[in-house]
Amino acid sequence: MNLEIQKRALTTVIRDDLDALVVLWPAQDAELTQSKEPIAALVKSATLHGDFDHKPGALLSLYAQAGVKTRHLVIVSVADGMPAQVRTAVNAAWVALKSVKIKRLGVHAAFDVSAKILQVAATALADASYSYTHTFSQPKPRALKWVTFSTPTVNAEQRRAVVYAQALVSGVEVAKEWANRPANHATPSMLADAAKSIAKGGSFKCEVMGPKEVTKLGMGAFLAVARGSVEPLRFIVMRYNGAPSSQAPVVLVGKGITFDTGGISMKPAPEMDEMKFDMCGAASVLGVFKALGELKPALNVVGLIPATENMPDAAAVKPGDVVTSMSGQTIEILNTDAEGRLVLCDALTYAERFKPQAVIDIATLTGACVIALGGVRSGLFSNDDALAQTIQLAGEASGDTCWRMPLDEDYAEGLKSRFADVANVAGRQAGAVTAAKFLQRFASRFPWAHLDIAGTAWRSGAAKGATGRPVALLLQYLLIQAEQKSLKMPASRRV
CATH class of the missing domain: 3.40.630.10 (Zn peptidases)
Incomplete structure (x- = not known):
């Protein structure tokens, strides 16, 4: 599984040709709440109607959403963005998508994330999507080949975190x-x-x-x-x-x-x-x-x-x-x-x-x-x-x-x-x-x-x-x- 990171706004990420897109959504972010960006407006409406409660792992799973190029869109709450909450959110998102054949996945953090959180998200996704195949007569290997992480800002520490996560995932999967x-x-x-x-x-x-x-x-x-x-x-x-x-x-x-x-x-x-x-x-x-x-x-x-x-x-x-x-x-x-x-x-x-x-x-x-x-x-x-x-x-x-x-x-x-x-x-x-x-x-x-x-x-x-x-x-x-x-x-x- 290959990992990469890009500095991107959500308004551009939703136009990417991906098999699926996961958006990690924080519980409290005044800028996001006031934004008129389509996804922000959708989350605000779902929250007002009680359909999205911002608990870790709470999600909105959407198909063929207007204005979003990928057919499969999952918006998942990371609550306060702590490591355990991010891990819960990524696992929940993968459960919602695991029946879909995904080769290229986008994961967008709709907030400024630390290098640590990027590492947690990457390793949690790798763990959730891993499958053992060696001794099956008709093995079904992992379809997911490429994961693109995107955040509003990207610094050198975050890039190093993704490189580290890539190596760690390789090592863990060998073990x-x-x-x-x-x-x-x-x-x-x-x-x-x-x-x-x-x-x-x-x-x-x-x-x-x-x-x-x-x-x-x-x-x-x-x-x-x-x-x-x-x-x-x-x-x-x-x-x-x-x-x-x-x-x-x-x-x-x-x-x-x-x-x-x-x-x-x-x-x-x-x-x-x-x-x-x-x-x-x-x-x-x-x-x-x-x-x-x-x-x-x-x-x-x-x-x-x-x-x-x-x-x-x-x-x-x-x-x-x-x-x-x-x-x-x-x-x-x-x-x-x-x-x-x-x-x-x-x-x-x-x-x-x-x-x-x-x-x-x-x-x-x-x-x-x-x-x-x-x-x-x-x-x-x-x-x-x-x-x-x-x-x-x-x-x-x-x-x-x-x-x-x-x-x-x-x-x-x-x-x-x-x-x-x-x-x-x-x-x-x-x-x-x-x-x-x-x-x-x-x-x-x-x-x-x-x-x-x-x-x-x-x-x-x-x-x-x-x-x-x-x-x-x-x-x-x-x-x-x-x-x-x-x-x-x-x-x-x-x-």
Whole structure:
């Protein structure tokens, strides 16, 4: 979906040859209320007759309106124009238009909008119009190809916001696509091929390792999870080099369990199909790298994806088995369904070689985090206050929010083992926290954050599907880092 922005008056936009036009209308605007422009007069009349009440998402859906070239016109209230109200309005407008085959859509803001609101409108429209098609025999791909935003005034910040939204939409949709695919269409090898496809161009590198290389590295925890599957594991290392090599990279580690049966500690059958979403962390890393390729920020980023299935084959790891991680620490595997932390711990150890400025792992790690935070905010854990604060600010700015959770040392008590350095589970209480405490043992040599996205990465029920989170949060965080690095650089060297 291509996005553009133009400085236009509504009187000229209604003469454009569009498949449909959405007009975002504010609740209070004296100039609009007094205007004799046809659309303003129509809204004023509808309001006086009680047919348009200015609540977020209230709309007038018109066909072949006199003086308007497009056949389909939707006027929708954004109320006070706050981000959540704009998102509601865009969703309502798309519902009114979704039965219409639209290739080119105009979205006009009948008021001066901020860059933030433009970004919200663009991403909300992309989310509402997205459709998964990969495994249908007769797929119906998204008809919408081009969206033209128009406002009475356009400045440089707004233009940058649309460029950013374009890249963000591309990244989010890559993450959705790979997370939504069933496990037989998103194997570790297929994820590796996707990574290679994304990491093309002079700024990118991509290395894919298999069982032989991972064994040589000593990743005993990762290998233990992969033992039960006939699909060979893949350890994917993506690199985006947008800054001098002297600049320490940010490392993103995405959990890539392409299907999780629970292993020998088998999950219950109901809704087990949703365990294809257990690689949403990996999908988000792919999405971020897709967006980086479009935005090209002055930053170095490494993406690590340990990808495997967790299956209950005769060769599968058993409860009570002890394995040796890449760090040398031994782990007693009390529950094979706590496998995500096993693949992540070896990837975190591998991240040390990049001498990173920060490492962020992203994982659909615990049902306990869903109980704690639901589907609204991702869980954030960190050993570094400055890193945690910046990630939380990035979440608020992007609308892809998170909430910091504790890492008190007392929570590690339950991870003690009589037979190894550490156990991989610590009981039901504070399960999201104890999982993070396990990972923290492998992240002592760098600033580290863990995002538990088990509640935010996908939706269940009638709207089942991946959300693309937390691509927006991660991308916002990376751009903050790029901006800070640029400000510290002499003006003559800034990108």
